[in-house]
Amino acid sequence: MRRRHSESRFRARRRTRTEARIADAPSSGGPPDTGPTSSSGLTPHTGGTQGTTPDARRPTVLDMARLAVLVAGLLCVVTGVLPWREAVADVGRVGPLLVFLVAVIVFAELVKEADVFDVLAARIAIVARGRYWALFALCVAFAAVITMLLNLDTTAVLLTPVLLVLAARTGIPALPLAMTTIWLANTASLLLPVSNLTNLLAEARLGLSTHGFAARMWAPQVAALAVTALLLWIFFWRRGARGAQDRYRPPSPVSVRDRVLFRTGTVVCVLFAVAVLAGAPIAEVAVASAVVLVAAFAWRDRSRLTFSLVPWQLAAFVIGLFLVVPALSRYGLDEVTRALAGDGGYRTAAAGAGLANVVNNLPAYYAGERVVPPGGRDALLTLLIGVNVGSVITPWASVATLLWFETCRRHGVRVPPSKFVITGACLAVTAVTAAVAALILTAGP
Template sequence: MKPGDKVAAGVLLAGVACVATGWLPGDQAWASLARVAPLLLFLTGVVVIAELAREALVFDVAATGMAIAARGRPWALFALCVLFAATLTALLNLDTTAVLLTPVLLALAVRTGVPGLPLAMVAVWLANTASLLLPVSNLTNLLAADRIGLTATGFAARMWAPQLASVLVTAAVLWVLHWRKVEPYRVPEPVRPRDRRLFGVSLAACLLFAASIPFVHDGIAFVAAGIALALVAAFAALDRSVLRPSLVPWRLLVLVSGLFLLVPALVLHGVGDAVSALVGTGLARTAAVSAGLANALNNLPAYTAVEAALPGADADHLLAVLIGVNAGSVALPWASLATLICLEACARAGVRVPMARFVASGVLVAVLTVAAATGALWLTG
């Protein structure tokens, strides 16, 4: 069992123990699980879509196409990678960027000769800082949208400025710390899909899901699941070999389920009062405390803890919480599961990530992006 699997199992067992011992009353446990069930369905659908799209080489074709379009110019490749990572995160969830784009960018490093670390850091940071725009961009956003009652278009109308500020600040730090010294690279050969039919179906599935986001609110989980099932059926007819149980993100499902039992129990027994005292009333303080909790714990339990501590909060304060737990969860590796997944991919590819430098630069990104995004939220309020 991998370390991440052990953590997920441990969190679930701790949550079950809270219910079994009465630390979390049964009715509250069921209410919490009922709230998270649509999120788990959504997460499963999106990850299956993305995994099958990866099998069909949709992301490889796109990433190599960017390297070809940039014609060996590092600044152009950087701009395209930032745009691709930010768009993928916003439309298909930060876990898609972490699980699928990171290995693709690391493989692109081999094809082009660009150092792996600059490419990997695009995915590591933007998987978090670009997850503010839509409810589907992050599980925390889905939770907030449910409580605030915002549609996808309403959410985007309120968060486009924080998203833009967060992405631009992240891009600036990425350029200064990782990209400005990258040398011109060799232009790779195009990647050819192994099966054009599966490539076309997978690309269509991704585009259909993205196109459905503005028109679906409460049923987005069922849309994701339906498209995933249709894509699975296409693969079953054309290439059954890639269909395997590991397509389902079991570890994520177990971890999230456990957190939604463990965190409510902790909130009931003193954590909620402590968080409430810390958060205060201002947007900047709310975002800063949320970012600190995300790095101390993890972004998902941090959101649920702060949300529970702000029962009468208005929409802007909950959106400030999202800015903190999403854009601010880049300082420490465990602050975001997406970051842990990216770092695992780097380790498998032999790309060394100096941890002291990672933390120091992550603190810089967290402070600057949270400040910029919160300022944008306040200015457009």
Template structure:
């Protein structure tokens, strides 16, 4: 992934240097993405240190005990846990931190890791519609349509509930049911106690404060995540300073994201904008919303959902709020088929490979296609019904 990130940035800079990407277009991309990168860097540092404070391990251990050996109960709890993490700490953080926690829980209780891994990656993507913080595309959309965190949640709660339900059904049918998971019951783990209770409580409170701040504080989201990250960093500086390293900063993402935006913006300037304008149209009825969502989902799996959203946003007329939100649904829920469709999926594959978990690619693509279609349809249908 290091090579891919550097190659994308180098390609983007080359396109800018040769004039293939106009300077004004690159400036617009930089203006829109700079706050996103600030948010991404700070929230991942906060979440990484929160993970090292064993907040997620305590939660995962509690989930396995509350499940009491029942796969059905464990399944419901894992769906809630993964959904809440994606909603509050964003999909990339969920992929980076929750994946190893889920895989560690699978090893501790002796169950197959793939159902837990798929729960993480699918819900990281599909449970990312509700709040601006949940997905970088949401930050762009909320800015475009002028919605606060509460306003976006009020508009997207029904699509979010619908797609989480669709995801749960697909997860159970294709990964968790008896014929797929390979066991009837599991043995719950013993209570997990954090090594440093003070650090654990500080980081847990910082995460809770971050959630409250994004809902009520009248400041940019990157400022909320920066404040929470500073609290966590100071706590580690006082308790475990050896844990603070530059490697905590997600350098690969900070290199890859600008590169992707520059490359796709070049394609956008040279015809993608026209193609998207014709493909999505301008209708805001049910047919138009499903059409826009389908375009977003399909193109995200060909390219990547972040730059695709930015390109598609410019093709939506200014007053068409619901059309833009339908396109947002497509770019958030749809990127489940190809491994490169979202950064969260790329990060998830890397974590699975590091943990030695094999993900059959054909099965990943096939089941992802089923959920991409049903999940996008369910969320868009809910958006239509609540319009």
């Protein structure tokens, strides 16, 4: 009896020492480049975010769905459901936008590979000095600026893994950081044409320059950001939502892998932002930025120049959408959209948000645009508010959200579906309402 009791105490002491070593491991000196995953499902390391896992290289359900949309669009053309001339016109319209989308994603991916995002994220966590409220404010500002200047897909696809790795290095819960990136990827995409593909689609019809677009949308953007920040804090960042931690452990500075690439990426980022704000043609600016960074990596580190940098499947998905939606519009979609949108600003925005969460924000905008009468600039702007800010309820409401879910899955971060939908519905209703109200209040005579 005494022997069994002694063995039991020995096993208990050994288990306690093991648990203590596991608990203390992240805080030792600085995280290694490889090692056991943290409690958030991430592997901490000092320089650069993790690449894709072997599982990520295999086709996923999302990959197959994107290709299926393209196949469906091509079938619409082959079977005559969508006339050839109309199909050519639709693809011709989206062609320049696809050039921009591909170029800006390649550009942003190489900026990430140059460790620019990692350095900024680590610096933000260091500046906040372990205070969650300061980290929250800085992360909101960081994600909002990246979305406004580099496009929402950059925030969802490239900034998300950076912040998730930061979570592992500091012991911060991963979900608040993940939700910050996806909510702001959508709700911070109103200010500039470059911020969202829907804005680029609307730009020509609106007849507004970059500055003119920003002049009309700055107030809705501020309103949407204020509501988003408030709900992020309530649902995910306050102490009761994130857990019992009062403070987090500030990380050590990121070790940059190549100083030349880092400086080049930083300079190109700054010049890109200046060019966009100056009203330069964004497709040309994105292509030039991507070419400069590709040349820099070809000189310094060719191993990171792979075909996976080019978002072929995303481009195929967008082309497919612009074939499927016009085909559906010929068979009743226009009438349904017209009945839903009505004449009022709030109703148009609600219809856009509703359609975005049922199908996707790109076809929702395209369908809504077809029923907005010529000269209906304010109606088109409220539609943009609905499809951009309101596409936060379902996982398929925007391409950015689909890509974000895939990124979270690769990093082992579980997003509770019910919480995502319920909190997203609260955000969609309040942020869309606030943004439309701001648009109406700042409308000219």
